[in-house]
Amino acid sequence: xxxxxxxxxxxxxxxxxxxxxxxxxxxxxxxxxxxxxxxxxxxxxxxxxxxxxxxxxxxxxxxxxxxxxxxxxxxxxxxxxxxxxxxxxxxxxxxxxxxxxxxxxxxxxxxxxxxxxxxxxxxxxxxxxxxxxxxxxxxxxxxxxxxxxxxxx
Amino acid sequence: xxxxxxxxxxxxxxxxxxxxxxxxxxxxxxxxxxxxxxxxxxxxxxxxxxxxxxxxxxxxxxxxxxxxxxxxxxxxxxxxxxxxxxxxxxxxxxxxxxxxxxxxxxxxxxxxxxxxxxxxxxxxxxxxxxxxxxxxxxxxxxxxxxxxxxxxx
DNA sequence: GGTGAAAAGGCTATGTA
DNA sequence: TACATAGCCTTTTCACC
Numbered sequence: 001x002x003x004x005x006x007x008x009x010x011x012x013x014x015x016x017x018x019x020x021x022x023x024x025x026x027x028x029x030x031x032x033x034x035x036x037x038x039x040x041x042x043x044x045x046x047x048x049x050x051x052x053x054x055x056x057x058x059x060x061x062x063x064x065x066x067x068x069x070x071x072x073x074x075x076x077x078x079x080x081x082x083x084x085x086x087x088x089x090x091x092x093x094x095x096x097x098x099x100x101x102x103x104x105x106x107x108x109x110x111x112x113x114x115x116x117x118x119x120x121x122x123x124x125x126x127x128x129x130x131x132x133x134x135x136x137x138x139x140x141x142x143x144x145x146x147x148x149x150x151x152x153x
Numbered sequence: 154x155x156x157x158x159x160x161x162x163x164x165x166x167x168x169x170x171x172x173x174x175x176x177x178x179x180x181x182x183x184x185x186x187x188x189x190x191x192x193x194x195x196x197x198x199x200x201x202x203x204x205x206x207x208x209x210x211x212x213x214x215x216x217x218x219x220x221x222x223x224x225x226x227x228x229x230x231x232x233x234x235x236x237x238x239x240x241x242x243x244x245x246x247x248x249x250x251x252x253x254x255x256x257x258x259x260x261x262x263x264x265x266x267x268x269x270x271x272x273x274x275x276x277x278x279x280x281x282x283x284x285x286x287x288x289x290x291x292x293x294x295x296x297x298x299x300x301x302x303x304x305x306x
Numbered sequence: 307g308g309t310g311a312a313a314a315g316g317c318t319a320t321g322t323a
Numbered sequence: 324t325a326c327a328t329a330g331c332c333t334t335t336t337c338a339c340c
Contacts (some may be wrong), residue, residue: 007218015213022175022209025333036309041335054212056175060168060303064205065160067304072225072255072262074293087299099300102225104293109225113304140227140257146240147252150213151220151266178316189326194318 007052007153010035014043015052015153022056062113069114070145073128074106074138082133083107089131095123106138160205160306163188167196168205168306175209215266222267223298226281227259227291235286236260242284248276259291 007015013033017024026037026044033040047053062070077086083101090096090110098111114120120141129137160168166186170177179190179197186193200206215223230239236254243249243263251264267273273294282290 015211018211019213020208020210022211026335027333037334038310038336039308042308045335050217051214052217054214055173056209056211057173057303058168058171058175058209059207060172060306061204061207062304064203065304065306070253072253091300094305096300097302097304098298100223100225100293100295101297101299102293102295105291106293109293109295110300138258140253140255140259140262142253142255142262144254145251146254147244147249147263149250150210151215151218151250152247153213153218176316179318180316190317191319191327192325195325198318 007047010039011043011047012153014040015047018044018053019150019153066115067113069112069117069120070142071112071114071120072140072142073110073112073124074140075108075110075128075134076136077107077133078135079133080107086131086133089133090128093123093127095119095127160200163192164196164200165306167193168200171197171206172303172306219268220266222265222270222273223295224265224267224273225293225295226263226265226277227293228261228263228281228287229289230260230286231288232286233260239284239286242286243281246276246280248272248280 010033014029017029017032026040029040030037044053075086077083086108087099087101090099090108095112095114096110097113100109101107102109112120112123114123124137124139128134163186167182170182170185179193182193183190197206228239230236239261240252243252243261248265248267249263250266253262254260255262265273265276267276277290277292281287
């Protein structure tokens with residue numbers, strides 16, 4: 001299982017279903033795909049064992065939790081070699097929900113979720129830019145997230 | 154439920170648990186949080202009704218599905234008013250897994266998942282930059298994704 | 307590798323405090 | 324509002340094809 005994989009159409013159909021509803025009953029999928037519930041079960045177990053299915057999670061409406069502000073921040077470090085220590089400090093910030101090590105204009109690229117513009121300002125100035133490895137940042141505020149989905153198996 | 158919400162500690166504890174494992178048995182949570190399984194059930198139903206819990210999904214290892222390349226692309230349009238038609242065309246591309254309407258350097262910011270650098274090149278040149286509304290793009294290739302989590306309820 | 311039926315286990319509704 | 328219980332539905336197992 002390195003790069004290419006050997007999922008057949010049934011595997012892919014099951015995976016696609018579960019990527020939209022992790023609790024879809026096996027019996028329903030069995031009817032839909034014209035196999036037995038036991039087969040659905042076996043296929044799912046195989047994909048778990050192969051590490052393709054890593055787990056399940058609930059989808060949460062972050063706005064309803066009060067997180068109204070989403071933004072991306074490109075970070076430049078004084079020295080590229082400080083990547084690991086900078087990352088450790090970023091990891092300690094709850095507001096940092098994603099981080100990427102990137103080529104191009106920035107050393108690190110992060111996604112931030114905050115409860116308000118005031119909080120964003122606070123996080124940016126007092127937490128993020130206070131990290132000693134950080135030389136400069138560039139902020140991209142997201143006003144809308146019209147596409148949000150996963151890859152096609 | 155507008156912005157601030159009124160989740161108590163039990164709600165938050167349940168939510169945090171389900172955000173890591175949507176199928177955690179109610180009985181286990183009940184034991185852990187020292188309430189009855191029925192109470193767990195009631196709290197979850199309430200959060201569903203409030204729209205805080207929107208659904209469930211399996212977590213998929215995209216690398217094992219063959220998607221090795223992840224990148225962000227900042228898109229500039231000739232005219233900002235073409236946002237909607239450009240977005241429609243982006244939405245038709247399977248490789249575009251996220252899109253954001255942003256302030257700052259770009260009109261639209263997207264996340265792309267591809268199977269290889271060759272495919273990225275193909276998508277970028279023949280699909281993305283072929284969209285007539287697109288004036289220019291800037292690509293940020295992600296080599297690593299060391300932080301990936303959700304907000305703290 | 308797939309099936310069907312039976313066993314095990316988790317979820318949900320109800321009645322009660 | 325929370326609890327305990329019981330019924331129901333889903334998952335899992337297993338012998339067989």
